[in-house]
Amino acid sequence: MSKLPLTALQGFVLAARTGNLSSAARQLHLTTSALSHQIRGLEERLGRRVFVRGPRGVDLTPDGTRLLDSVGPQFAAIEQALRYFNAPDPDVLTLSVMASVASSWLLPRLPQFAARHPRLQLNLQSSVALVDFDREAVDAAMRFGPGHWPGVRAEHLFDDWLIPIASPGLIARLGRPVLGRLSEWPLLRDPADVWPRWFRTFGGTPPARYVAHFDDTETLHCAAIEGMGVALGRLTMARPLVEAGQLVLLSTRRLRAEYAHYLVYPARSAAHPALLAFRDWLLDEARRYAQVQGQVPMRRRH
Structure with a gap:
């Protein structure tokens, strides 16, 4: 499997935290459709669904929860480290x-x-x-x-x-x-x-x-x-x-x-x-x- 793009993983983490693709897209300065496309690409590379999409937002699947538990702390550590420079x-x-x-x-x-x-x-x-x-x-x-x-x-x-x-x-x-x-x-x-x-x-x-x-x-x-x-x-x-x-x-x-x-x-x-x-x-x-x-x-x- 080719390397997963960091932008897609970042979008996944933000969407998982907010439970809402539109809110996550705004934070990334993307359109909702662009972020949705990234998430679909991530799911295709993983061969698994990470979100269940509903009328009020998105919910993590068991595989999505497992992925968030693995990569979420890494992005949090990066954000914390960058605060010094901001x-x-x-x-x-x-x-x-x-x-x-x-x-x-x-x-x-x-x-x-x-x-x-x-x-x-x-x-x-x-x-x-x-x-x-x-x-x-x-x-x-x-x-x-x-x-x-x-x-x-x-x-x-x-x-x-x-x-x-x-x-x-x-x-x-x-x-x-x-x-x-x-x-x-x-x-x-x-x-x-x-x-x-x-x-x-x-x-x-x-x-x-x-x-x-x-x-x-x-x-x-x-x-x-x-x-x-x-x-x-x-x-x-x-x-x-x-x-x-x-x-x-x-x-x-x-x-x-x-x-x-x-x-x-x-x-x-x-x-x-x-x-x-x-x-x-x-x-x-x-x-x-x-x-x-x-x-x-x-x-x-x-």
């Missing part, structure tokens, strides 16, 4: 952040960071997916979540709060609602379905039905801006919209969100000079913002 640039920080948080909170503050650290370059990657720090060239991430992610350090930045919001147009049509009778208004259900907790806390009963359900907060806020109904908005994301006059806060009462905002990074980034500078600045900004959050009333910008 040390991060001390003046460059690659940060993953959700687009909604970047636009509403981080970007308005970044000019201050750039002025304070003119030598540092910040590369922003917008994503809602959790970062695989072992596989991706990302130094740190800003995430909204429970604060407990395996294998990484998570530093609390600030809490978020939920508060009823509506468009000026909706209020002009229907009048300003009475908080105890919010269920009589057209309500928009948020991704976490927090309205029942709101009514348990502040009184009233949830409506028999919602006008619409949304699986992400940004779209929920957009629907509220269009006058579709009243939403329980995330204060961090809603604040710029209120200050711009697109939304109105209907109450000073608010619920603490079950999740909070965190700076997340792996142990390998802990001593990265660019991250240390960004972390210090970010924690200062987060402390100031947490103080501002205590002052709920906001005025429209003129």
